[in-house]
Amino acid sequence: xxxxxxxxxxxxxxxxxxxxxxxxxxxxxxxxxxxxxxxxxxxxxxxxxxxxxxxxxxxxxxxxxxxxxxxxxxxxxxxxxxxxxxxxxxxxxxxxxxxxxxxxxxxxxxxxxxxxxxxxxxxxxxxxxxxxxxxxxxxxxxxxxxxxxxxxxxxxxxxxxxxxxxxxxxxxxxxxxxxxxxxxxxxxxxxxxxxxxxxxxxxxxxxxxxxxxxxxxxxx
Amino acid sequence: xxxxxxxxxxxxxxxxxxxxxxxxxxxxxxxxxxxxxxxxxxxxxxxxxxxxxxxxxxxxxxxxxxxxxxxxxxxxxxxxxxxxxxxxxxxxxxxxxxxxxxxxxxxxxxxxxxxxxxxxxxxxxxxxxxxxxxxxxxxxxxxxxxxxxxxxxxxxxxxxxxxxxxxxxxxxxxxxxxxxxxxxxxxxxxxxxxxxxxxxxxxxxxxxxxxxxxxxxxxxxxxxxxxxxxxxxxxxxxxxxxxxxxxxxxxxxxxxxxxxxxxxxxxxxxxxxxxxxxxxxxxxxxxxxxxxxxx
Numbered sequence: 001x002x003x004x005x006x007x008x009x010x011x012x013x014x015x016x017x018x019x020x021x022x023x024x025x026x027x028x029x030x031x032x033x034x035x036x037x038x039x040x041x042x043x044x045x046x047x048x049x050x051x052x053x054x055x056x057x058x059x060x061x062x063x064x065x066x067x068x069x070x071x072x073x074x075x076x077x078x079x080x081x082x083x084x085x086x087x088x089x090x091x092x093x094x095x096x097x098x099x100x101x102x103x104x105x106x107x108x109x110x111x112x113x114x115x116x117x118x119x120x121x122x123x124x125x126x127x128x129x130x131x132x133x134x135x136x137x138x139x140x141x142x143x144x145x146x147x148x149x150x151x152x153x154x155x156x157x158x159x160x161x162x163x164x165x166x167x168x169x170x171x172x173x174x175x176x177x178x179x180x181x182x183x184x185x186x187x188x189x190x191x192x193x194x195x196x197x198x199x200x201x202x203x204x205x206x207x208x209x210x211x212x213x214x215x216x217x218x219x220x
Numbered sequence: 221x222x223x224x225x226x227x228x229x230x231x232x233x234x235x236x237x238x239x240x241x242x243x244x245x246x247x248x249x250x251x252x253x254x255x256x257x258x259x260x261x262x263x264x265x266x267x268x269x270x271x272x273x274x275x276x277x278x279x280x281x282x283x284x285x286x287x288x289x290x291x292x293x294x295x296x297x298x299x300x301x302x303x304x305x306x307x308x309x310x311x312x313x314x315x316x317x318x319x320x321x322x323x324x325x326x327x328x329x330x331x332x333x334x335x336x337x338x339x340x341x342x343x344x345x346x347x348x349x350x351x352x353x354x355x356x357x358x359x360x361x362x363x364x365x366x367x368x369x370x371x372x373x374x375x376x377x378x379x380x381x382x383x384x385x386x387x388x389x390x391x392x393x394x395x396x397x398x399x400x401x402x403x404x405x406x407x408x409x410x411x412x413x414x415x416x417x418x419x420x421x422x423x424x425x426x427x428x429x430x431x432x433x434x435x436x437x438x439x440x441x442x443x444x445x446x447x448x449x450x451x452x453x454x455x456x457x458x459x460x461x462x463x464x465x466x467x468x469x470x471x472x473x474x475x476x477x478x479x480x481x482x483x484x485x486x487x488x489x490x491x492x493x494x495x496x497x498x499x500x501x502x503x504x505x506x507x508x509x510x511x512x513x514x515x
């Protein structure tokens with residue numbers, strides 16, 4: 001083991017995480033949640049066409065590999081004359097992917113809120129939209145935190161796929177260093193793995209903190 | 221007369237917190253229901269119901285489960301949409317535009333004819349006349365007691381927050397829950413939760429209070445505190461329609477009792493008459509079963 005190399009490589013790989021992996025994850029997840037809410041509401045719609053669109057979206061996203069989705073956006077779209085840079089390509093692909101998976105979580109969470117809560121909203125004079133926003137979604141949020149946290153932590157790791165479309169994130173940084181040290185691949189990739197693990201462990205702790213905070217109005 | 225000087229309004233323009241029905245004259249018709257029908261698939265739950273609710277009156281709906289009493293109650297505020305029949309609501313006692321009343325623009329009678337398609341606007345207008353207390357209280361678990369109570373006034377009726385808080389506090393104190401203002405619903409007993417449910421309804425200043433078996437989900441020893449509050453409201457002159465199994469309560473508080481079975485009003489009358497000398501055999505059987513469940 002070349003510990004000197006490990007020490008030298010640590011900061012570049014970590015900074016790839018801080019400037020690549022983390023922002024890519026945060027932005028994609030935020031956009032993905034918006035997509036998820038829209039798709040979940042489509043699926044819950046009483047309008048057959050809208051519900052079908054939502055169902056089709058979820059089916060396509062979940063039925064195809066993320067790597068293929070990424071390649072379609074970055075390498076495929078240019079054939080149609082649409083050239084997108086690596087970063088925006090990655091954000092588009094990851095957001096849409098998260099949107100598909102999280103839509104099912106959000107849908108289930110909305111359905112888990114008892115019907116009486118909707119009715120209580122209606123009887124104090126609220127319409128559907130306001131009842132959804134002020135009464136149902138806050139309760140659905142509580143239910144969806146654990147599964148959404150899992151989606152988020154998966155996304156942290158999945159963003160390593162962006163290395164294949166030239167986004168300089170944490171894993172690509174490790175690969176670049178590895179290119180000039182072909183005899184130290186094990187060390188460098190283990191180091192990259194360790195840093196992913198640290199990120200995910202911290203996030204899991206954050207997840208528990210959020211759950212605890214949201215628990216304050218739930219009976220124990 | 222300026223819009224803020226209507227019935228039930230004090231000289232300073234603030235309607236009396238505790239005054240029911242906006243001060244309109246008791247005894248005048250508030251809600252008239254004619255020929256209400258409702259089916260769920262093949263199951264016909266309402267088969268031509270007539271009902272008159274007068275201001276200041278307490279109407280008790282009794283009957284076996286599946287008799288249609290809850291569906292009838294839910295039809296009165298648009299949670300359930302009948303297939304046929306008519307509901308007419310008298311002009312609102314609240315002057316239109318008076319902030320913090322359930323009804324806006326309610327100067328004209330409102331008629332919903334369910335044999336035709338009713339609009340969302342009509343159903344909202346009907347709903348705005350009343351407030352509902354549910355069997356399972358349906359308090360918002362993510363909101364404190366106070367937040368539960370002011371949600372409707374602040375969010376829907378555009379009452380200034382400070383005013384809504386003041387009024388909510390007053391109402392909570394009245395039902396003995398002033399100190400629970402900042403508690404979450406799960407921290408309360410069932411009886412306390414239901415009293416908050418009642419306060420949440422009162423805070424909307426409805427003209428009509430609807431109760432859907434408000435004590436059926438409670439432990440027996442907690443029933444009394446809820447019924448006591450309801451009796452006080454009745455004594456103050458609130459107009460109430462109550463679906464209940466509490467015959468003692470109905471006997472003591474109701475002006476009129478309707479016995480429903482199979483989607484029909486089998487018998488209606490003053491509680492004294494209906495409970496003591498029911499005219500119909502089905503009423504007699506039902507009352508007997510309720511009073512002597514072990515036979």
